Amino acid sequence: MSAPRNIRTTFGFYPPEDNSAAWQASIESFTNAVERDFPDSVLERRVDSLRGVEVLDFDIEIAPDVWVTGTTAMPSPDYAYITVGNATADEAAVFAQWLRDTYLPSPGCVRFISSAAMENGEENPWPLPATGDAAVIEAVLRDHLAAAGVE
Known part of the structure; x- marks a missing residue:
């Protein structure tokens, strides 16, 4: 059996469609969580020129x-x-597990989609598993890519 391809793409994570306030999030709370859990992180606030809203870029x-x-x-x-x-x-899965298990108030309130799948016509975000480790999340992310014909 061959190893799955490691497609590089952008993964977007979103709150539930029917409850956009489920994350109870702010740039400040996200910044604080990242600084606490990833002390070597690089953070930069800026105004998005396209939408005119404040965003936080992070490494x-x-x-x-x-x-x-x-x-x-x-x-x-x-x-x-x-x-x-x-x-x-696999990289996105590690981040998604941290997001779901450490930052967000409820493990069942994350949807995701990838730009690679969107380029192939996928328009609907998938639910992130509410339980399981990064390997479980990675499998779902790979299933998402495969369903869109990416992997």
């Missing part, structure tokens, strides 16, 4: 010598998204 070392780069926008308490760019499914 986080999720494992020794494994960094993810992303952006989060939480312009109001009822809206949020977090992207991790140019990441493989």
Whole structure:
């Protein structure tokens, strides 16, 4: 059996469609959580030129010598998204487990989609598993890519 390809893509994480306030998130709370859990992180706040909202760009070392780069926008308490760019499914899974288990108030309130799948016509975010370790999450991310014909 061959090893799965390590497609690099952007993974976006979102609150539930029917409860956009489920994350109870803000840029401040996300910044505090990242600084607490990833002390070597690099954080930069800026205003997104396209949407005119404040965003936080981040580089986080999720494992020794494994960094993810992303952006989060939480312009109001009822809206949020977090992207991790140019990441493989295994890298995104480690970040997603931290997001689900450490930062968010409920493990069942995360949806995700990848830019690679969107380029192949996928429009609907998938639910992130509410339980399981990074390997379980990685399998779901890979299933998502495969269902869209990416992997």
